Structure formats: C-alpha cells, structure tokens
Amino acid sequence: MTTPSKLALVPFVSVDNMMKLVNKIGPAQMIVEIADYIEADFKRWKQFDKTPRIAAHSEEGVIELMPTSDGESYGFKYVNGHPANMARGFQTVTAFGVLARVDNGYPVLLSEMTILTALRTAATSALVAKYLAPKGSKTMAMIGNGAQCEFQALAFQTVVGIDTVRLFDIDREATAKAAKNLATTGLNVISCNSPEEAVAGAQIITTCTADKQYATILTDNMVGAGVHINAIGGDCPGKTELHRDILLRSDIFVEYPPQTRVEGEIQQLDDDHPVTELWRVMTGQAEGRRDAQQITLFDSVGFATEDFSALRYVRDQLANHDTFVELDMLADPDDPRDLFGMVARAAS
Amino acid sequence: MTTPSKLALVPFVSVDNMMKLVNKIGPAQMIVEIADYIEADFKRWKQFDKTPRIAAHSEEGVIELMPTSDGESYGFKYVNGHPANMARGFQTVTAFGVLARVDNGYPVLLSEMTILTALRTAATSALVAKYLAPKGSKTMAMIGNGAQCEFQALAFQTVVGIDTVRLFDIDREATAKAAKNLATTGLNVISCNSPEEAVAGAQIITTCTADKQYATILTDNMVGAGVHINAIGGDCPGKTELHRDILLRSDIFVEYPPQTRVEGEIQQLDDDHPVTELWRVMTGQAEGRRDAQQITLFDSVGFATEDFSALRYVRDQLANHDTFVELDMLADPDDPRDLFGMVARAAS
Secondary structure (H helix, E strand, C coil): CCCCCHHHEEEEECHHHHHHHHHHHCHHHHHHHHHHHHHHHHCCHHHCECCCCEEEECCCCEEEEEEEECCCEEEEEEEEECHHHHHHCCCCCCEEEEEEECCCCCEEEEEECHHHHHHHHHHHHHHHHHHHCCCCCCEEEEECCCCCHHHHHHHHHHHHCCCEEEEECCCHHHHHHHHHHHCCCCCEEEECCCHHHHHCCCCEEEECCCCCCEEEEECHHHCCCCCEEEECCCCECCEEEECHHHHHHEEEEECCHHHHHHHCHHHHCCCCCCCEEHHHHHCCCCCCCCCCCCEEEEECCCCHHHHHHHHHHHHHHCCCCCCCEEEECCCCCCCCCCHHHHHHHHCC | CCCCCHHHEEEEECHHHHHHHHHHHCHHHHHHHHHHHHHHHHCCHHHCECCCCEEEECCCCEEEEEEEECCCEEEEEEEEECHHHHHHCCCCCCEEEEEEECCCCCEEEEEECHHHHHHHHHHHHHHHHHHHCCCCCCEEEEECCCCCHHHHHHHHHHHHCCCEEEEECCCHHHHHHHHHHCCCCCCEEEECCCHHHHHCCCCEEEECCCCCCEEEEECHHHCCCCCEEEECCCCECCEEEECHHHHHHEEEEECCHHHHHHHCHHHHCCCCCCCEEHHHHHCCCCCCCCCCCCEEEEECCCCHHHHHHHHHHHHHHCCCCCCCEEEECCCCCCCCCCHHHHHHHHCC
C-alpha cells in the first residue's frame, strides 16, 4: 500500500485539537481575531454566494447545512439543533465544517465546529454590538446561561469593553456553572433571581435560550430606551424569544434578510417590515446607532459567511499551530482516470 | 486530558479503509449489495425528504451538497465535479458523506465517497437496467472510459448478466486502461475505434463522458429500436450527451424529476415532457419495458437517496469489518451546558 499523495489528505481539527488551539491563542484573543475575519467578510458581502441554510426539520430538532463561497473558497457547516438533547446528555448544538478550493473542488480543511460555532457566534454578537450598543456600555444582562453564555460574556468584555454581566436562567445550576467559569475573567458577575432583576441597569441585553417554541423571554416593559438587544436564541421557524411589541419599538439589524425573516424574531412581523443589513452598517452605507434613546436589536440567527470566516481563520492558524492531523479522505489514483485500478491494486 | 466518551466519536472510513472494505467484500458483491439497499430505499420513496441538490457553480466546475432523510437517519454527500481536473492531476469527482441520527442530530458515520459514489452510481445503473434493458441483454457499449467505466461494466455483468463490453473513448489510453482493468473479470472486452463501432450489436448503451458542455456523444442514427440507454454523464445544467432526437424517440425514466429536469438530458426538452419516476417502476405502479422495440432511457443524474443507501450500507458493514477509525469530531462535555468549562479545563 503506497501512501497517498498530499493531494488526497485533508487537515482535520478534532475537538481535542480545537481546544488546544483555543488555549494556545487564548479564548478572548481568538474571539477578537475571529471577529476581525467576520468583519472583513461582511465588508466584502457582495463577493459571496448567499443562500438561506438548508434545514431538515423533525419533531426533535433540526439538521442544517450552511454553504457559501467567495469565488475562491467554498465552505459549509453541518449543524444540528435539538433542544431536548441536553436533558438526555447530548449537546443541543453540535457542528463540523469544511473549507474547499473552488477551482478544483478539493476540501482543504475539516474541522469540528461545536466549539468554533460558540466562538464565532460570540464574536459576531460582540462585533455587531461595537456598531450598535450605546457608547460606553459597561453592563450586560445575559438571559439563558447555557453552552453559549460564557463565550458571549468574554466576547463583550474583550470587544465591547463591558465590565459586568448579570446572569439569569430558569435553571439555577446553569447560572452557577456560568458564574464559576467567569470567576477568573475579571468580569463582575452577578447572579439574578429573575429576568427583571437581570436587566436592571444593563445597557446590553443578550437572550440566549434554547426552547424550540414561541417564548417571551423579554416582555415589553423590561426593555427601556437606549438599550441594545442581542437576541441569539430565536433562530428557527417557530422559535422566538422576544415579545412582538419590543420589535415594533426597535431598529432591527440582521445578517441576511431571506434567512432571518424565516428564522429570526422578525418571523413575528410582516414580510416587509424594515430591517437593516449588517454589511451595510459595517461598510458605512447605513447608519448603526443614531442616538442614546434608540433601541437597537440584533436579530441574530447565524449566517453561513460567519462560519466561512471562522473556518478561514482556523485554516490560517494551522500554518503556525500543529493542531491537526491529516485525513486520507480523498481518492488520489496515480492516473486520475484509474480509480478502479487503484482499488484493485490495494488488494495485493 | 480525559478521553471523550463514545458519544463524541464518529466512525470514519478513509479511502484506504474503503479500499480494504471493497476488497474484503469483493467489488462485484459489494455493488450487488449496495444495489439491494438502493432498491429498498426507492421502494419506500415517500418516506424520504427530497430536495434537488444545492449546487455552487463556478467557471471551473461545481460543488454540491446532497442531503436527504428518511425520518430516522439523515445523510448528505459533498461532491465536486471539475472536468478540467483530470488534466491537472486531480480527480474530476471527489466526494465524502455523513450519516446522522435524526432524533439527536449526531453524526454516526463520516466516509470517503469518491470510491463509494462510483460503486453506487454503477449499482443504480445496473439496478435500473434490470427493470428496463431488453430481456437477455448480453452486450453493452461503453462510451467514455474514465473513472466510472469499469464499475459500470462490473455492475452490468453481475446484476444484469451481460458478457461483453464494447469500449470507446476519444482518449485511447483511457480505453486501454479500462480494458486492462477488466481483463480478469471474465467479460469479453472489445476496444473500438469509434462510437458507431462501439454501439454495433449492443442491447445496452452506456454514455459516461465528463465534458461540461452540450455534447452529442450519441446521434439519432446510432440508436436502434429496442435499445436501453444508460446516460450517466449528462448531470449538470449545460451538460448533456445525447442528441435531442433520441430523447423524443425514447421512454424516459428518471430519479427525481425536479432535479433531472435541470441537470439531465431532459433539460433539452419542454418542462412538461412525460417522464416516469423509477420508484414507481420498482414498486409496480408504473410499467418498465413494455416491448422489444421500445427505446428506454435512464436519464441518470444521481440522487441523494442513492448516497444515503450507500452510506447506510457502509455503516451496516462496520459491525463486521474493522475498516474505520473513530474521530473526535463532536464536543462532549460532562455537563452538556458546560462547553466553556470543557475548553478551559483542557488547558490544564
């Protein structure tokens, strides 16, 4: 058996290696760097082939493929969302992704994306808040203290400059877990007994819950003037977190309208309700926050370009970090027409 | 660093292990067994979520995702098609695929599919010919002797019972390669100097060329009454192999009309030109071959359920064959909410 040529090998970043990479770079630093890649890609929005993700819904959850391409590289993520998983000892969201060359179709990276999705989601939220949150925001309420919570807190501390997080979850153990994990970050961490208590004095409200249903995590009276809402959890048809009245008082910012109108908080609104695309804010073609009284809402659902940016970032890191193995994933016969002969010769 | 639990590990079948599996089972036997899985899945067609594949086209080729689900398992294939690749020393088509559990979204198999696609394409062609080719067909013309050629020949020998293949390719080296690989199969292999010579006396004509353009591999005068045409290569918008007049004389059978009308030979016909779905033939709801004079045409483009069947087959083999390794592809914190803590603890 001859060793396959380099052409047939795809670098693979396992969960173990992703954790090594995160810890080598440092989670906060890695979030900052991923945010830079995401911002750079939003700024060249028109170069991307964009399509709403392809979702396979079932009673238990959803499995999605999220492809995009900038004409040079092609990327996609496989991701599931199963709200009942946690109670059964599984992750609500797991993911992996692939980056490939457009010119020959060969994959150049296979990576775990459960951890990477948490990092890119937090990076995106904080990046967007840099444009939309009130100047000098110091306090963030975090409603929902699950797997995504600490990544968000760290991202907002590093990218936006908050110094205080006010945690609430209907599961007190989730809050205790988050508080413990955040104890050494330098953040002032306050565990609250109600969502109302959590939002008190916060300039930024992050909602990040996992129920697959229309929920009302925030009611209208909880949202004061001037607040920035970072709504993460409403990301599926039939799954929202905010009362409709909040949406009507807010200026709404979205990643990719054709996807957000189906999956985001704005599925509660008319199809022509005005929204602003983030890439237009980041390129200066649209206004972000106008004044101190305005309520801004990032209706986050997660878009394929963000995963593409994160995969691109990870691939670039592999030049400096030995956090991958090479997988024999592609057939590479000496004569590319001789696939059959390659298999036959392997028998001897 | 603690070892991840079984939940976090995904069996991976590399190219090397796929070749081992093929050679353990035997390529002809494996094609027969995959054909059985494909037939079983066509017979329960209505259980599947079906969607045309999601294609990203570029000047050089196409990258596609092909997802489907039967409600219990979810599968998808990543596949590229780059006609210019061969001249550059790359495979025209490379592929890999994933099978996952619908109930929790966790992948249960990652497999190379370059070899597996060749096997499943040949298995599908032969399975379809079992229903459509003239009774007692003994001779197949094979126009296009690239990577798919020998798999097709073997499949038709084993599943349909042909004893003779008549090879033609514009590249004589491709024909020589195929003839050499088929020398020990027991097939009578005849290398021909023209497509006209290749089709002489053949009851079955297989076209399997790779040009990404409207081509006329078969002209109308080359196709006599009673022939079955197995048209493999017309599988992309703008890529066909048969003259339109042949289509008008044929009864046309397809996998999934919404995909075939865009990608197959029938992109040359009106959108309402009658076609018969294969699942209806296999379940007895539609007629296959009616008489000895009829020209039958399988307008093959390759559909997601066939990949699903092949992945399902490979997964089932792993119980008996040690041809896989386990990849640490999914994050599996002890507490599923504590993804951040898992990463942090990995640092120490």
